[in-house]
Amino acid sequence: MKKIININFHSRVIPIEETAYDILRKYVDSLKKHFADEEGGDEIVNDIENRFAELFSDRLKKGATCITDADVEEIITSMGRPEDFDQDETSNKNGNSSRNSSSFAEEAAADEPRRLYRSENDKMLGGVCGGLAAYLRIDPSVVRIIYALLILGSFGTALLLYIILWIALPPKSMVTKIRKRLFRDPDHKAIGGVASGLAAYFNIEIWIPRLIFCLPLIGGVITSIFRHATWFDYEGPVFLGGFGGTLFITYIILWIVLPEAQTASDKLEMRGEKIDLESIKNTIKSDLEGFKQKATVVGEEMKVKAEEFGAEVKRKSGSLKKEISSVNIPRQGIGHAIGVLFKAFFLFITVIITFALVAALIGVIFSGGVVLPLKEYFIHGFWQNIMAWSVLLFFLILPVVGLLTWLIRRIIGARSGSNYLGYTFGSLWVIGLISLIFLMASFGRHFSTPSSLDDKIELTAPVNGRLIVKMDDSKPYYIDDSDDWMGMNWRHRGPFFGLTDDSLTLNTVRIDIIKSNDSAWHLERVRRSLGNNTAEARSLASQINFPVEQKDSVLSLSRGFAITPRQQFRNQKVLLVIEVPVGKKILMKRNLEDYKWFSINRKRWGNNGINIEWDDNDNDYANSWTPEVEYVMTENGLERTGKNFQDNNGNEEQNRNALPDSSQKKNPNGDYRYHKPKTTRNLNAPANEKNPEDKDVESTESSATLVLLTNLS
Amino acid sequence: MNIENTQSQMRKGILEFCILSIIRRGEAYPSDIVEEMRSANLNILEGTLYPLLTRLKNADMLTYRWVESNSGPPRKYFSLTDKGLAFYRELETTWKELANAVDALASKTEIRAENP
Numbered sequence: 033m034k035k036i037i038n039i040n041f042h043s044r045v046i047p048i049e050e051t052a053y054d055i056l057r058k059y060v061d062s063l064k065k066h067f068a069d070e071e072g073g074d075e076i077v078n079d080i081e082n083r084f085a086e087l088f089s090d091r092l093k094k095g096a097t098c099i100t101d102a103d104v105e106e107i108i109t110s111m112g113r114p115e116d117f118d119q120d121e122t123s124n125k126n127g128n129s130s131r132n133s134s135s136f137a138e139e140a141a142a143d144e145p146r147r148l149y150r151s152e153n154d155k156m157l158g159g160v161c162g163g164l165a166a167y168l169r170i171d172p173s174v175v176r177i178i179y180a181l182l183i184l185g186s187f188g189t190a191l192l193l194y195i196i197l198w199i200a201l202p203p204k205s206m207v208t209k210i211r212k213r214l215f216r217d218p219d220h221k222a223i224g225g226v227a228s229g230l231a232a233y234f235n236i237e238i239w240i241p242r243l244i245f246c247l248p249l250i251g252g253v254i255t256s257i258f259r260h261a262t263w264f265d266y267e268g269p270v271f272l273g274g275f276g277g278t279l280f281i282t283y284i285i286l287w288i289v290l291p292e293a294q295t296a297s298d299k300l301e302m303r304g305e306k307i308d309l310e311s312i313k314n315t316i317k318s319d320l321e322g323f324k325q326k327a328t329v330v331g332e333e334m335k336v337k338a339e340e341f342g343a344e345v346k347r348k349s350g351s352l353k354k355e356i357s358s359v360n361i362p363r364q365g366i367g368h369a370i371g372v373l374f375k376a377f378f379l380f381i382t383v384i385i386t387f388a389l390v391a392a393l394i395g396v397i398f399s400g401g402v403v404l405p406l407k408e409y410f411i412h413g414f415w416q417n418i419m420a421w422s423v424l425l426f427f428l429i430l431p432v433v434g435l436l437t438w439l440i441r442r443i444i445g446a447r448s449g450s451n452y453l454g455y456t457f458g459s460l461w462v463i464g465l466i467s468l469i470f471l472m473a474s475f476g477r478h479f480s481t482p483s484s485l486d487d488k489i490e491l492t493a494p495v496n497g498r499l500i501v502k503m504d505d506s507k508p509y510y511i512d513d514s515d516d517w518m519g520m521n522w523r524h525r526g527p528f529f530g531l532t533d534d535s536l537t538l539n540t541v542r543i544d545i546i547k548s549n550d551s552a553w554h555l556e557r558v559r560r561s562l563g564n565n566t567a568e569a570r571s572l573a574s575q576i577n578f579p580v581e582q583k584d585s586v587l588s589l590s591r592g593f594a595i596t597p598r599q600q601f602r603n604q605k606v607l608l609v610i611e612v613p614v615g616k617k618i619l620m621k622r623n624l625e626d627y628k629w630f631s632i633n634r635k636r637w638g639n640n641g642i643n644i645e646w647d648d649n650d651n652d653y654a655n656s657w658t659p660e661v662e663y664v665m666t667e668n669g670l671e672r673t674g675k676n677f678q679d680n681n682g683n684e685e686q687n688r689n690a691l692p693d694s695s696q697k698k699n700p701n702g703d704y705r706y707h708k709p710k711t712t713r714n715l716n717a718p719a720n721e722k723n724p725e726d727k728d729v730e731s732t733e734s735s736a737t738l739v740l741l742t743n744l745s
Numbered sequence: 746m747n748i749e750n751t752q753s754q755m756r757k758g759i760l761e762f763c764i765l766s767i768i769r770r771g772e773a774y775p776s777d778i779v780e781e782m783r784s785a786n787l788n789i790l791e792g793t794l795y796p797l798l799t800r801l802k803n804a805d806m807l808t809y810r811w812v813e814s815n816s817g818p819p820r821k822y823f824s825l826t827d828k829g830l831a832f833y834r835e836l837e838t839t840w841k842e843l844a845n846a847v848d849a850l851a852s853k854t855e856i857r858a859e860n861p
Contacts, residue, residue, distance in 0.1 A: 042818050063792075072799045079795045079821065083775070086817040112790030 036098050042085040047098040055104045056084070059113075066114035080111060149204035150197075156289070157366065158198035173214045176289045215293035216286075223379065224287040224372070245283055284376045288369045390435055393428060419471040426464025430457060479602060483569030484560040491553040493616075494585030498662065499553065501543070501610070502621035504581070504588040539592035541578070541606045545618060547665055548611035555580065555587075558607040572599055578606045589624075612665040622659040756787075762840055763787060764797060765825065765833040768807065772822040798823060806832050 035050040048056070063080060067073030087107050088099050096103075151162030154172055161179055165172035182190040220228035220238055227241040434457045491499075548554055559576040563569030575595075581588045587610075595604060612618050767773055767781050775794050782789050801807045806829035809821045825833065 044818065067796065070796065070800075072803045076796045076799045079775070079799065080792065082818050082821075083791060083795075086776075086820070089817040110791065112792030114792070116790060117793050117796065 041088065042082055044085055044089065046085070046088050046092070048088075048104075049098060049100050052099055052101045052104045055101060055108070059104075059108050062114050066117070083111070148201060150201040152203045156369075158194070159203065160194055160197045160201065163201060163204075171214055173290050177285065180285060180289065214290055216290045218292050224283070224375070225292065226283055226286045226290065229290060229293070230286075284372065287376065288372045386435070393431060419467045419474070422467035423464055423471055426460045427468055428464070430461050430464060434461075478564055478600070479562045480564065481566050481569050482560060482562050483566050483573050484558050485570065485573045486556055486558040489555040489557055489580060491555045491582060491587070491610075493553055496585065497615070498585060498617035498619060499587055499610075499612070500585055500619045500621060501587045501589065501624065503623045504590055535594045535596050536601070537592040537594045538601075538604060540604065541589070541592070541608065543624070544607065544609045545663075545665075546609060546611055547667075548613040551613045553613060553616070554609075554611035556609040556611075558609070559604070560607065561604040562602045569602070572602055572604065575599060576604055576606060580608070614665050614667060617662050617664045619662045620659050624659065759840070760789070760793075761797065761801070762833075762836045764794070764801075765806070765829065765836065768823055769825050769830065769833055772824045774812075774820045774822050776820075778823075801829070805829070 036047050037050050037053060039046050039048055039053060060077065060081060063077050064073070067076050070076065084107060088103075091099065091103060148167045149163045151159040151166060151172075154162035154165075156162075156176065161175040162172045165175040168175070179190065179194070183194075214233045215229045216225035217228040217232055218225050220231075222228075222242065227245055228238050230241045231238045437453075494500075557578065557580065559573045559578065561569050561572040561576065563572055576593050577590075578593045579590050589608070593604070593606065595601060610618070763782060763785075764778060767778050773781075775791060775798060778798075779789060779791055779794060798807065802809060802823070805826055807823045808826050809823045811819045812822050813819050
């Protein structure tokens with residue numbers, strides 16, 4: 033039974049046990065003594081007393097009838113005694129508490145009789161792996177990874193086992209007692225923090241695991257450079273491709289499975305440091321330092337608390353807000369896994385696109401480099417040169433360099449101080465773009481005006497009514513590797529050959545064979561060029577040197593014509609129009625095929641003039657021709673006479689000197705190149721001795737497709 | 746040497762800075778400050794806090810206003826003055842430098858060569 037007195041404590045009436053009041057008074061006196069010399073000591077004591085009053089009110093409100101000894105002692109302990117004030121008042125307390133927590137953990141470990149549970153708080157799906165991990169005392173993430181592999185390996189049977197365990201095991205909330213766990217590190221993350229988490233666990237630099245993950249990407253870029261640069265079919269180590277896929281999947285699995293290190297103790301666990309007050313304090317300190325740059329979760333919690341700070345009214349809405357915001361991004365569990373898969377998918381697409389762009393860019397750069405020797409023939413003058421170099425450097429090479437730099441920086445984890453690097457790259461690239469536009473413009477000017485010169489060359493009628501047209505092969509032309517540049521035979525890739533320092537030989541020659549209007553042979557040679565203006569074009573055209581020589585029944589055409597750097601490449605062409613009188617024959621030799629972009633036009637295109645354009649239509653049957661086959665000019669155009677001197681594949685060899693008699697009637701199906709229906713024609717061509725098996729030029733609608741198909745086969 | 750003494754000295758040094766950084770983010774009354782520091786795993790006795798707050802107030806770093814509360818006596822809500830903010834910023838710089846320096850020293854691993 034105790035005496036209760038009422039005291040007037042800071043304008044409140046407080047019923048308090050008398051003994052409790054004594055304790056309180058002693059305490060306040062000691063405070064006053066302690067702060068006697070302190071400036072504002074009175075105010076300090078006043079504040080502390082006020083706090084006491086507040087706490088008393090709280091207790092009374094909660095239903096206590098009076099303040100007891102125990103209450104006062106409790107508040108004094110929490111407030112602190114004067115002798116504790118300037119000392120380390122908390123280390124004892126916290127030392128106790130840390131000892132308590134660790135012993136609690138040990139007790140928890142001791143008192144549960146080693147049973148297997150499901151973990152309540154460490155769960156992604158059902159907590160099975162978490163419980164297993166606690167039982168086996170290993171890192172739950174390791175257990176999860178192993179289990180995932182098990183599922184894959186057992187074709188899903190392990191999944192069934194998981195469900196059984198999920199049902200069978202009882203749940204229990206358990207603390208993780210592992211000292212070092214594998215986490216993802218959100219503070220140092222580039223994509224998902226997997227690499228930095230690994231680095232922290234193994235205590236290595238961050239860029240090492242990051243580099244390993246990026247290795248296939250870099251390897252791919254390098255091999256693509258090789259492949260384009262050397263024209264060897266360099267396939268590169270193939271295993272890199274498969275390797276890259278595995279690493280990518282590993283990264284995704286780790287991203288899903290590993291939890292994020294959120295609280296300070298998580299971060300310490302991640303690094304494997306001792307978890308007690310000192311290390312947590314240090315972690316907090318380092319976190320506080322980085323407070324401004326990145327908002328850590330701790331900071332976010334503080335932010336939420338700060339919202340509650342204001343008045344009492346705000347507190348209500350603040351707590352409501354906190355509830356809403358606590359429905360946050362799931363850090364573990366199915367939602368997390370799905371989120372990761374989405375992010376990984378987008379990342380994958382981005383990587384593929386970037387990679388393709390980079391490879392294309394590299395390809396363009398190298399093909400640009402390859403045509404370097406031809407530069408002289410295209411680019412003339414100071415400004416054009418500058419533009420061209422600027423285009424190459426800024427427009428093409430710069431993005432690749434920029435991309436590589438950005439990639440390396442991300443790997444190392446270097447923070448870019450400012451954006452000036454990005455701005456510099458960007459503006460240089462724009463300069464390159466402008467140069468490109470200028471280059472195109474000035475380029476176009478050079479190719480604006482065409483001009484042609486045509487001369488008529490006399491042809492004497494060949495002896496037996498048959499003209500053989502061939503390329504001049506009197507001078508032996510050596511084909512060897514010296515023609516190759518960068519490991520490639522240019523003769524098959526461009527309309528030119530014989531690239532030397534001061535000349536380039538073009539063979540852009542086209543031959544038209546048309547019916548002569550009279551009974552004489554005619555040859556017209558048209559030389560054509562483009563240029564800035566008509567005068568220049570005409571002058572360039574006249575500089576084309578393309579001789580033709582007729583010896584008896586053989587018409588020799590020059591192999592090509594040379595242009596010099598002074599003249600520049602201006603799409604110079606030569607067109608030869610051979611007019612064949614009706615009834616006469618003409619034969620093309622195979623070496624004419626060496627003319628690039630070359631075809632023989634067997635028809636006169638009405639009155640539209642002569643088609644001097646490049647005709648790449650190999651499939652256009654009307655313009656196709658067969659070398660080494662004799663054609664005869666009829667009223668309707670050239671027709672084969674059926675005299676095969678050498679078949680296209682060199683398989684069948686007919687009699688070269690066969691007499692033009694009907695005993696040479698060809699087997700309609702023997703000529704396997706043209707499968708035509710037999711048509712009887714009434715030809716009014718007088719000199720048509722042979723029975724032509726070739727299609728009539730007009731009635732080939734039905735066999736056109738057949739020809740097309742057989743041509744393609 | 747008493748380890749607790751050294752530890753307490755270390756903690757004493759940063760106490761003002763921590764309190765100022767809490768108040769900087771908004772008005773606070775002492776009980777809340779203690780709460781916040783506890784949640785940051787930095788425990789402090791209220792009895793240490795009150796003198797410190799008063800000292801800061803007397804040095805014109807803090808100012809306070811009384812807020813009536815329906816549950817108990819009125820409370821003092823502290824906030825930073827301009828002088829206090831400047832003081833805080835300086836302390837922040839000092840803290841950063843200090844933390845960097847200590848980290849750098851403590852994390853070095855190379856063995857120092859012995860002097861012959």
